[in-house]
Each structure stands twice: as C-alpha cells, then as structure tokens.
Amino acid sequence: MTDPRELYQQVILEHNKKPRNFGKLDPCTHHAxxxxxxxxxxxxxxxxxxxxxxxDIKFQGSGxxxxxxxxxxxxGIVKGKPVAEAEAMIEQFRGMVRGELDPATQAPLLGRLxxxxxxxxxxxxxxxAILPWATLHAALRGEEEASTE
Amino acid sequence: xxxxxxxLDVTAIRRDFPLLxxxxxxxxxxxxxxxxxxxxxxxxxxxxxxxxxxxHTNVHRGVSTLSQQATDSYEAAREKVRRFLGAASVxxxxxxxxxxxxxxxxAQTFGRKVVQAGDEILVSAMEHHANIVPWQMLAQExxxxxxxxxxxxxxELILESLDELITERTxxxxxxxxxxxxxxVNPIKEIIARAHAKGVPVLxxxxxxxxxxxxxxxxxxxxxxxxxxxxxxxxxxIGALYGKLAHLEAMPPWHGGGNMIRSVTWEKTTYxxxxxxxxxxxxxxxxxIGLGAALDYLTNxxxxxxAAQEHDLLVYATERLERIPGLHILGKARDKASVISxxxxxxxxxxxxSLLDGEGVVIRAGHHCAQPLMARYNVPATTxxxxxxxxxxxxxxxxxxxxxxxxxxxx
Ligand SMILES: Cc1ncc(COP(=O)(O)O)c(C=O)c1O
Numbered sequence: 001m002t003d004p005r006e007l008y009q010q011v012i013l014e015h016n017k018k019p020r021n022f023g024k025l026d027p028c029t030h031h032a033x034x035x036x037x038x039x040x041x042x043x044x045x046x047x048x049x050x051x052x053x054x055x056d057i058k059f060q061g062s063g064x065x066x067x068x069x070x071x072x073x074x075x076g077i078v079k080g081k082p083v084a085e086a087e088a089m090i091e092q093f094r095g096m097v098r099g100e101l102d103p104a105t106q107a108p109l110l111g112r113l114x115x116x117x118x119x120x121x122x123x124x125x126x127x128x129a130i131l132p133w134a135t136l137h138a139a140l141r142g143e144e145e146a147s148t149e
Numbered sequence: 150x151x152x153x154x155x156x157l158d159v160t161a162i163r164r165d166f167p168l169l170x171x172x173x174x175x176x177x178x179x180x181x182x183x184x185x186x187x188x189x190x191x192x193x194x195x196x197x198x199x200x201x202x203x204x205h206t207n208v209h210r211g212v213s214t215l216s217q218q219a220t221d222s223y224e225a226a227r228e229k230v231r232r233f234l235g236a237a238s239v240x241x242x243x244x245x246x247x248x249x250x251x252x253x254x255x256a257q258t259f260g261r262k263v264v265q266a267g268d269e270i271l272v273s274a275m276e277h278h279a280n281i282v283p284w285q286m287l288a289q290e291x292x293x294x295x296x297x298x299x300x301x302x303x304x305e306l307i308l309e310s311l312d313e314l315i316t317e318r319t320x321x322x323x324x325x326x327x328x329x330x331x332x333x334v335n336p337i338k339e340i341i342a343r344a345h346a347k348g349v350p351v352l353x354x355x356x357x358x359x360x361x362x363x364x365x366x367x368x369x370x371x372x373x374x375x376x377x378x379x380x381x382x383x384x385x386x387i388g389a390l391y392g393k394l395a396h397l398e399a400m401p402p403w404h405g406g407g408n409m410i411r412s413v414t415w416e417k418t419t420y421x422x423x424x425x426x427x428x429x430x431x432x433x434x435x436x437x438i439g440l441g442a443a444l445d446y447l448t449n450x451x452x453x454x455x456a457a458q459e460h461d462l463l464v465y466a467t468e469r470l471e472r473i474p475g476l477h478i479l480g481k482a483r484d485k486a487s488v489i490s491x492x493x494x495x496x497x498x499x500x501x502x503s504l505l506d507g508e509g510v511v512i513r514a515g516h517h518c519a520q521p522l523m524a525r526y527n528v529p530a531t532t533x534x535x536x537x538x539x540x541x542x543x544x545x546x547x548x549x550x551x552x553x554x555x556x557x558x559x560x
C-alpha cells in the first residue's frame with residue numbers, strides 16, 4: 001500500500017465520526033489510561049469483568065481517526081469475550097499492524113479488524129492503532145497506565 | 150519591499166536542490182517543511198564532500214599543511230557566520246551543534262552564574278521546548294522561577310505585560326525571534342531595549358528567524374543570539390551561539406577536554422579565550438564548512454529577494470487556505486514569516502499529515518516541540534506548512550487541493 005487513503009476506509013471513517021462504546025463505566029472493575037506522547041493521543045478505558053468475561057467496556061479520550069476507530073472497534077469485538085481470548089486478540093492485533101503476522105491466515109480472532117493491517121505501511125501511525133490495545137493490555141493486568149513510547 | 154527588487158529565478162534555483170525532483174509514493178515531492186529542516190543547495194553538499202574527499206583531517210592540530218588548510222576553511226566559515234549576523238568580532242561566534250546546544254551552553258554557564266535562589270527567568274508563551282526546558286532545569290537547580298510573557302489569540306506577545314513581568318529579580322529574558330508554530334516575528338529590538346532599560350540581558354532564539362530575515366545582532370543589541378545550520382540551508386550537527394564578547398569572557402567554560410585549554414598540569418588547567426574555551430573536542434568540521442557555503446549561497450541570492458519571494462508565498466497561501474471551510478489558521482500576527490499552522494474541524498492533524506504525505510506534500514503534523522503553546526490554543530497538534538525561497542505558488546496549489554481532498558474523504 002502506498003496510498004494512505006486505502007487505510008482510511010469507510011469503516012474507519014465512520015467509527016471515527018460515531019465511536020461505539022464511548023464513555024466511562026462507573027463503577028468498573030478494571031481501568032487504565034493510555035497515552036501516545038508522539039501525537040498527544042489520550043485514551044481512558046473502563047471495564048467490568050465478571051467470571052473471567054469482559055461483561056462491559058467503554059472508552060473515552062481524544063485522538064486521530066486511526067486511534068479512535070481502533071478503540072471503537074476493539075471495544076466492540078472484546079465485549080462478551082473471555083479475558084484469555086481478549087489477550088490473544090491483543091497479541092494478534094499487535095503482530096498484524098507491525099507486519100509480523102499475515103492478516104489473512106494468522107489473525108483468525110480479529111475478523112473485520114484486519115482492515116487495520118494497512119497501518120504497517122505507515123510506520124508513524126502504528127502506535128496510534130496500537131494505543132487502545134496497549135491500554136486494554138494494561139487494564140487487564142491491573143496497571144493504571146499504558147504508553148506507546 | 151522596494152519596487153526595483155529583481156525577483157528570484159525560482160526555476161533555476163530549484164535545479165540546485167536535487168530532492169525537489171524526487172518522487173515519493175508515486176507523486177512529485179512538494180517540500181513545505183523548511184521550518185523542520187531547510188534543504189541544502191548542491192554547492193554546499195559538494196563543498197562538504199570535497200572536504201571529506203580531499204581535505205579531511207582535524208583542525209587546530211599544529212604543523213601539517215593539511216591541518217592548516219582545514220583550520221583556515223573552518224575559521225573562514227566562522228567569519229561567514231559573523232558577517233551573516235552582523236557581529237563585531239569573530240571571537241563572538243561559538244560553534245555549537247545547533248540552537249538547542251547553544252541555549253544549554255548559555256543556561257549552564259552564564260545562567261548558572263547569574264541566576265540564584267529566588268530569582269526569575271522570563272520566557273514567552275510561544276517558545277520551542279529548546280528555549281523552555283534548559284531554563285526550567287536551571288530554575289529547578291537554583292530554586293528560581295520561570296515566568297511567561299503571554300500572547301494574544303492572534304499570536305502576538307502582549308508587550309504591555311513586560312513592565313510587570315520584569316522585576317528586580319529577573320536575571321534573564323529568553324525569547325524567540327520568530328515562532329516556529331505561529332510564524333510571528335517578534336519586535337525583538339523593542340523587547341531588548343525594554344529589558345536592557347531594567348538591566349536584564351536577553352537571549353534570542355533565532356532558529357526560525359535567520360532563514361527568513363536579515364539579522365543584525367549589533368543593531369538588535371542582543372546579548373546572545375542562537376541558531377541552527379540545518380534550518381538555514383546548511384547541514385545538521387552545526388549551529389552557532391553569538392554572545393557579546395564581554396559576556397563570553399566572563400563566562401566559565403562548559404565542556405572540558407582537548408582544544409579548549411591553554412595548558413594542562415595536574416595542578417591546574419588554564420583555558421583558551423572565547424570562543425575556544427567553549428569548543429571542547431573535535432568539531433563537525435565538514436558541517437561548519439558546509440554551512441559557510443550555504444551562507445554564501447543565500448547571500449548571493451540576496452536576503453531581501455528571499456524575503457520578498459517568501460512573503461508572496463505566505464500571502465498567497467494564507468488567502469487560499471483561509472477560503473477552505475472548516476480550516477482555521479493559528480497565528481495571525483501582523484508581522485509573520487512564511488510559516489502557516491492550521492487545524493481542520495473534524496480531522497486530527499496526524500490524519501491530515503498522513504493524507505498529505507500520500508499526495509507527496511511534505512509538511513509537519515504534531516506539537517512542534519511547543520506543547521505549552523498547543524495547550525494555550527487548546528489543540529493537541531497542528532498541521533504546519535512552511536515555505537522557502539525555492540517554493541512556488543504551484544506548490545501551494547498542490548497543498549490546497551490535497552487538503553480539500555482530505556476534507557472530502559472525511560465528510
Ligand atoms: C524556534 C526554534 N527553536 C529551537 C529549535 C531547535 O533547534 P535544533 O533542534 O536544531 O537545536 C527549533 C527547531 O525546531 C526551533 O524552531
């Protein structure tokens with residue numbers, strides 16, 4: 001991919017404009033803040049985990065379209081999933097946007113989120129796509145802060 | 150501008166910059182990022198290559214003919230910097246790695262000497278981190294405070310605040326000549342006069358000023374004036390500190406090592422006179438010589454003609470960008486250099502940056518190392534285009550249509 005326009009597909013643009021699961025869960029069982037020092041992107045995740053399952057998840061913050069769409073789609077896909085599966089998704093997403101995994105064969109859990117695979121060709125934006133996932137990773141491990149530094 | 154000013158032959162000038170004919174992502178490069186780093190003309194690139202190929206050795210190394218020649222070329226470049234800044238003596242020009250290093254040098258020698266607990270250092274709201282952090286570090290070390298000259302929404306310093314901000318505890322004023330984000334050209338001569346009236350020395354960050362306007366440090370009466378070679382059509386790794394000789398002589402050395410000493414015994418070391426005592430170790434010789442060649446190139450083109458060309462581009466780009474619905478320009482000072490920062494409603498500057506990049510348009514999207522200024526305008530970042538003497542109105546047309554295309558995509 002040489003044209004960044006290929007990454008800015010309808011799904012991403014639409015989730016940027018109308019992010020799903022936007023807001024804050026109060027009370028919540030897990031919480032973390034993510035920060036991308038390069039862009040100034042900021043993200044706050046709150047989760048309710050019951051019996052090892054992500055019962056609910058919300059995010060709020062401000063960032064670029066890649067970051068916001070990634071958070072919106074991530075919260076949608078992990079909701080209702082066991083924590084172990086969410087952890088596996090984090091690994092697959094990271095591997096995919098870094099170009100280490102083939103989205104067609106090695107990211108079976110990500111479904112249509114493989115549309116982010118084009119980010120690997122925009123190295124300066126990889127951290128934007130990863131930020132929500134890094135923040136989720138931190139929240140699941142009980143850490144309060146994630147940074148893509 | 151004088152009506153008789155012969156315009157620059159931009160077509161011919163562009164042939165001096167090989168990068169301008171490159172193709173990136175299948176598109177011809179439109180380089181609108183000179184505020185990040187200016188492109189080097191071929192003559193300067195070739196002068197550096199010639200040094201490395203035919204003349205490479207070290208400077209100030211005694212008797213060899215080769216070393217003497219290198220020293221002569223290196224010192225000739227210092228003389229070119231002196232002339233370029235209008236300094237009285239070549240002894241007032243200290244080589245540094247760039248603006249950042251020059252400011253740190255002043256903070257840690259001059260600053261450490263004059264600033265004590267309870268004192269104040271004054272900066273402005275539009276400073277680059279390079280002219281904030283070294284002072285913050287010094288203030289922390291000494292128990293001093295950093296005070297800030299505020300700006301208007303248009304991006305001009307509120308000079309009326311100076312009377313109140315400069316107190317008997319103010320030991321130094323550090324201010325930028327031209328804002329790298331807003332393009333504002335600050336009335337430095339007036340600011341210096343007002344600071345001096347209260348006995349306060351002034352350091353001017355000239356990184357964004359020297360590429361655009363004729364600077365005369367004596368006319369300004371600046372105590373310190375600093376800049377980077379790479380924003381001035383020169384290479385990276387070189388820049389200079391101008392300091393009034395009386396200051397430089399009174400300042401302690403900074404880094405210790407070879408070159409900066411007069412004699413070393415186990416009991417005692419004595420130091421070179423300025424500027425030598427601030428120049429420890431082997432300098433970037435090729436870079437200094439390359440910068441000298443770049444200054445010759447700019448002087449030949451004529452700084453007034455460069456300024457006229459860039460002003461035309463600024464006016465044209467401002468007019469065209471302002472007409473785009475939803476686009477807001479940050480920085481509307483009456484006196485502006487050819488730098489335009491903007492934000493577009495609903496599009497994060499990093500998305501804009503990536504989309505412009507895909508069109509071959511090289512600009513900067515980010516906080517521009519000016520986070521306190523971003524906070525002042527309540528934006529996380531901006532998109533910034535900056536124009537040099539080799540840019541054309543066609544370059545701006547490409548920028549405008551790329552911005553319009555991005556807006557269309559995000560609709
Ligand atoms: C106004 C200003 N000051 C200081 C600097 C720092 O210059 P350098 O990184 O070359 O030391 C810059 C560069 O972006 C600048 O624009």
